[in-house]
Each structure stands twice: as structure tokens, then as C-alpha cells.
Amino acid sequence: MSDGIYIVRNDNTLVEMRSSAFESEDLLQELLATHPSLIAGDAIDPTNPRRWLLIAREQAVPGEEGGFGRWSLDHLFVDQDGVPTLVEVKRASDTRGRREVVAQMLDYAANGVVYWPTDAIRQQFERTCTASERDADEALREHLGRPDADLEEFWRSVDVNLRAGRIRMVFVADVIYPELKRIVEFLNAQMNPAEVLALEIKHYTGQGLRTLVPRLIGRTAEAERRKGSRGSTSPRPELTHEQWFAQFAEERGPGEAGAAQAVYDWWVAQGAKFVVSDAQNPTLIAKLIHAQGECWSAKIKPSGQVVTYLRWLVWSPPFDKVEARREIVEALERTFGQRYGEKAASGEPSVPLTLLQEPEAREKLFAIWQSLVDRIRAGA
Template sequence: MNSDGMFHIDDSGRLLAMHVTPYEAEDVLQGLLATHPDLLAGGQMTPGDPRRWLLIRREAGVPDRDGGGGRWSLDHLFVDQDGIPTLVEVKRASDSRIRREVIGQMLDYAANGVLYWPVHNLQALFEQTQHDLGRDPHEMVAQLCGDDTVTVEAFFAKVGDNLRAGKIRMVFVADAVPDDLRRIVEFLNEQMNPAEVLAVEVKQYVAEDHGWRTLAPVVYGRTAAASAKSSVQRPRPSELREKADEDVRELWTLLELWGAQEGRQLTNSTSGVIVSGQNNLRIAQLYPKDRALCFNLDPLRSRGRAELAEACLATLRTLTAKKLTPAYPFFPAHDAVAKWDDIAKLLEQLSTT
């Protein structure tokens, strides 16, 4: 019985040989990744903290100037739980471009995406993609981060920070990764910082005449030197507070004093401080990294309190020069400290709903 090292045992105990079989077309592998992003093998990339993924857009346009349209089209743009944009290009081993041309192509995408991708556009693409899949974008972000206080806006603020810092991940996916591509990926991954470069081989094994297939991803590029730079640890609330700027620390203290005086619940999380009102409903979150107090106005509208939500938004807009979005406005920490009496009144209104 010949095989490629993969076997299937059926219900009757028969051993069936499975053979490596090329994908019918590149689009088939692309579709599988869009539907099943776990094929990127995030557990192999960072075993201590496996990567999880959400799709921002398949065939994502990449501009080459400020305000420009999509000059290029990236096969997939994902994001992981730490807000790290993950650029994915898919090629079959039979495509001669997999050896060198795809490297230059990916570097073009990365260099221009870091400079010219407006994060609000990426957020809009993500929300549209999730709606098209019948999913709630806020629920998907909360599930990805393992923290149901994280909003889409807060999450994409982090995505924007990572983009501006060049903290991205470039991933080449193929049914077979040639040795020369593997060597290039390993070299780039060791040299580039904070960007990361990896290759994922997703072999397809098929049991002839039975219709069974198995997909087996393997990650290349994680040399010892490259792995040392990719470890990620979530900060403790005390660390967030210590590293925050003066306005954030002062606002944190004001929130604690307000909560103690008003008998309102405050809870520390890995991303900041949660402010809750009656029935433990979350009304706001302080995000130290974003230097902002986020007000949860959209849930008010969904509970039939649209008039209160609009009144709060109108008041907030009079207290800052920053443009505030209507659903989850991010109010700057320095303005919150300066206008604390007004902010405290708003929190009290929201906490009694």
C-alpha cells in the first residue's frame, strides 16, 4: 500500500492510504483560508500564545499614495487578537512566481499598506465582511480578544498603532513551500523587526475513491532568533496604570473616587477599566493605550434609550475638539480630566438607566 505518509482508518478498521494532491486551483486554497483561517496554524507561530484570526477582507486593495485607490490586491488581510495586521498571499507550488516574484510583491504591499492604509477604512472593510458573513462585528472582536469589553473602535485603534509602528505579519501560503522560498523567509524573519515573515505550507491529502481529504498546515520561518522577538504577553492592570501618561492616571483615580462615592462598580481588565451602572450594565471603559474614555452609547439605543444616547453624545461633543463617533465615542483623557464635573454628571445619568 503506497501513501505519502498519511493514512486513514475507517469504521471497519481498514487502513486507507492518503496521497498529497494538488488543489484544483489557487482560488480553492484562497477560499479555504477565508472560511477557515485556523489553517494559518497560529498555534505553530506562537505556541505559548496561539494566534487567532479574523478576516478583514479578501482581495484587499492596497494604495500607493495618500487617498489613493487600490493599486494592488492582497489575497487576504487578517488581524490577530493583538491587533497585528496579517497580510497573506497564496500561491500554488506549480506557479513559478512563488520563488522570487511573490517576495517583492508582498514587500510592496507591506511597505505601502503601512503608510497608506487608513485604519478607519480597514475597520469599515472588516465590519462589511462580518456583516456579509452574518456575524456581529462587535461580538467577533470580543470573542477574538477574549474580552467582551473591547469595542471594534478600540480594537482598530490598536490595529492603527501597529500599522504605524510597522508591526505587521507577512505570510506566504502554498500547497508546497520550495526550499529557496523557505530560506528567504527565514532570513527575512530573523532580520526584520518588528515585522514578521512566515510561510505556511497547507498540504492536501486525499484518499482515492473515498472522497476524504485532510489538510495539514506547517509553518516555516520560526528560527530560534526569529521566535525570540514574537513572544507576546498581556499586561496586568497595574502595569497599564504605571505606563500610562499623567492624564490617564489622573482620570483612573477620578473614576475610582466617583465609583466609591456613587456606589458604582469599577472593574479592572487587561485592557483598562470597566465602568458599570445598574444591573452591571457596562456604560464606559477607560483604555490607557488609547488615552480615552469610551462611552457605550450604541447599547443604550438598542435598549430603547436613543434620546438619552443622543443627548449624551451632544454634550460630549461640546466638551472636546476631537471628532466623536456616535456608537462608541472615544473621549480624550486630558479633556475628561479638565471637564471632570461634566463627565461625572454624564456617568451618573448613564449609570441609572
């Protein structure tokens, strides 16, 4: 079978295009950056084709809080719903295109969802636009297809998607070998809400012309069946706060529900806004608005735990310093008799709502939080 395609010109002459390797991996990367529509957005979501906004080539991925970049991802895109899309490119001649690249991508994803601050992603996008002499806001509105688009809301959706692990991982190569194909199809069927795909871009040349033919791999019937309504990378309809509390009270009882409502009311009084996550078991998450910006500060879990969200305070002075976060951990331990591990200062130390049903107990927690909020607002 001939590995070629044929183009018929307007003058009825035939151009034979033969399959050929890309001259370099950098060329393939450049083509994706310049022509992101090659990433088969209509094949990924036929009912609502994905559109791609390039955040950066060679996007740094930190391996620890406050890190500057342990790894370098080939491309970071976001789609029109703010879903981060990680793209790693390998030519067929690179033997790592089979298994090692999978571990590499999982490293990027596992660390990116924890250590990528959305503000840094936004700043990187602005630098990318500056380098191409484009206005970042105009480029984003064009991507969204709405001149009146709420840009702040879009970046908030990127933040929520990252926090929920709602990302897309795409392996790109001129040949996707069977070994990688099987791994991708298996991972895509198993993982949720993350999506794992491979894109084979066949390269043909002839008579000074270049033709690219993308083919998507990973959207199997089994993957679609397993993901079902959960598998869409578009956020599912969000519960209202009232619906969340009604569901919580039914599952946890009136005592814990009353304590949860008091926690909610306290954060609202501090100027926080709440988001209901779209996980299978939704969490109620507080975002604190302050003069220096905003930060995820606490959450109420459906399992009956109230979390101080230290892992998301690492970009809010003075809690960018581990010593300041340890003070919060120690205060929680002393007050509620909890014992947290060494990683709690960069994690999610929690207090059971069963310990917060009495007003006196809640006031002790609120005092710890008040100190936290006051220091964030003071930036020291």
C-alpha cells in the first residue's frame, strides 16, 4: 500500500506527496504553536470543538512550592472552557516516545496542578503575547469569541480546573506506536476528570509543499462509557450553595450542617466568595478577596472536615514562608488535639465538624483564621 497522498491542482496536474519524517522536533513544536488547530479540537469534542490558546512553549513546571521549574513542558494551552492542556512532542525517531514520555507527562501533570499558580500562568500568557506583539486581552477575547467576555472569570475557571485536576494531557508524534496507543487508551478510560490523548500527525512533502494529517487516539468507546457524564472536560452544572447545604445536612445530620453553615457565614463576613466544586462529591471552597488579590483559603468537605487551605496560601505573603504556615498548623494542633504530618504546612490540615458543633469551639477556630486573614491583608 502506497504511503502517500495526492493533491490535484486547479490546472488538473497531480502533486504526489510522500510520507517523510519531520526535519526536527523543534519544527513540529513550532507548527503546533503557530497552528494549534492541528490539535484536532473537533475530534476531541465533536459537539463543542475545542479551541486552543497558547500559554507558552517550554512552560516551566515546578517540583516544589515556590520552585522556578524542575521540568519544561513543550506546550501549555488552555481551551475555551479554561481547561489546561499539556502537550508533549516526540518524533518517532526518539525512542522515548513510547513509555518514558508517559512518566514524564504524569510528572508534569501531578506537579502542575499543585504548584502552578494561576497568576503565573496568566503572566506567562501575557509574555507570550508581548513576544508576538499582540495585546493579551484582545487575544483572549478573540479566543473566547466574545468581545464582552469576562476575562477575570475565565482565569478563575482556569484556577478551578487546575485545582480540581481537570486537565488534558496530549502526546504528539509523527508516529504513535502501538505500545503508547495502548497506554493512552487505558489511562483515558481510567482517569477522571483528567483526559489523556495521543495525536499522530503524519507529515507529507512534495514539490515544495508540506501536508499535515492529524489523527486522534484515546477517545475509545470504553473511555466514553466509563467517563459518561463525569468524563466531559466541560464543567458540569454547579450546585447552588443552598443545594449543597441541603445535601450535606441529609448526609451528615443537622449538627454538622449547623457548624458548616457557621463556618460559611464567618468566611462570607470576611469578604470571601464560595465555589461549589464539580467533583462527584462536591466541596464548598472559600476564596478570600483582599487588597493584594485573592486566594483559596478554606473549604468544607462532604466528609465533614473543615480544611485550612495552606497549600493554596503559599503564594500569599506572609504564608509564602513555611514558618508562617507552621504557626497555623501548630495552633490547630494545640487547640483541637489534632496531629498532622510534616507536610501539613504545605497541605490541608483539617478539623472535624464534630468538634465544631459548640459555638465556643468554633470561636477558637475563627480566632486562628482571623489572625491568618489579618496577616494576609497586611502582607506580613
